[in-house]
Amino acid sequence: MIKIENVIKKNKNTTILHDINMNIPKGKCVGLIGHNGSGKTMLLKAICGFTKIDSGTIKVKGKEIVFGKEYIKDSGVIIEHPPFINYISAWDNLKILANINNKVEDKDIENTLLKTGLFNDKDRKVKTFSLGMKQKLRIAQAIMEDPEILILDEPFNGLDRDSVANLQDILMEFKLSGTTIVLTSHDERHIEALCDEVFILEGGKSIEHKVLAHA
Structure with a gap:
């Protein structure tokens, strides 16, 4: 589903991603683990086509992703803080998004x-939402159109214990239905509960690849 070959990403004189290679099969959940600055978020941006890479290739469903030309399709994405229209309701934010592709109805x-x-x-203005509620709205935006691929950077951030358990159930349901998921989390328990494979990044390098026992 997602094939990453020899990807290098630089920022001026700093190499952010060093020769990254990954093969992510359809219907698998793959976790990226690493400290802040390890390259996790930048790699997710590259997979989506949100940033230019200096060399290598990224293909999704056999089609090369190229910044400014070809972006990831049929996907739900949470990277950093997607913007909301804060002065309207949660419902209206989702409705505006739904009207872009016309894939989903009000139900x-x-x-x-x-x-x-x-x-x-749903009828409250987003500007009144707590951090946890805003994170739930990001999750809603990502999953609403039942995408083939989910790209999720720290999706559990800001959620309380019950909401974390609920999101784990949601993601497991997507995984069992054949959705390909790539996610990061600073809490390895989330990775272990959901993921089939894990890549450990350090200093922009993939230093270890593990297949988990339940894969």
């Missing part, structure tokens, strides 16, 4: 809000 938006635990707050 699908409703189901997504129920699934993520936001239904009772």
Whole structure:
């Protein structure tokens, strides 16, 4: 599903990604682990086509991803802090997004809000949301159109214990239905619960690849 070959990414005189190679099969959940600055977020941006790489190739479903030309398709993405329209409701934010591709109807938006635990707050303006509620809305944006691929950078950030368990259930459901998932988490328990494979990054290099026992 996602093939990364010899990817190098530089920023001026600093190499952020060093010769990264990964093969992520369809329907698998792959975790990226590493300290801040290890290159995890930059790699996710490169997979999506949100940043230019200096050399190497990234292919998704056989099509090369090229910054400014070809971006990832049929995907749900959480990278850093996707913007909301803060002065309108959670429902309206999702409705505007849904109108871009016209893949989902109002009942699908409703189901997504129920699934993520936001239904009772759907009419509240996003500017009144807590950090955890905003994270749930990011998750709702990512999963609403039932994508083939989920690219999730620290999706558990800001969530309380019950919401973490709920998100784990949501992601497991997607995985079992054949969705390909790439995620990062600073808490290795999330990785171990969900992922089939793990890549450990350090200083922009992939220093270890592990296949987990339940894969």
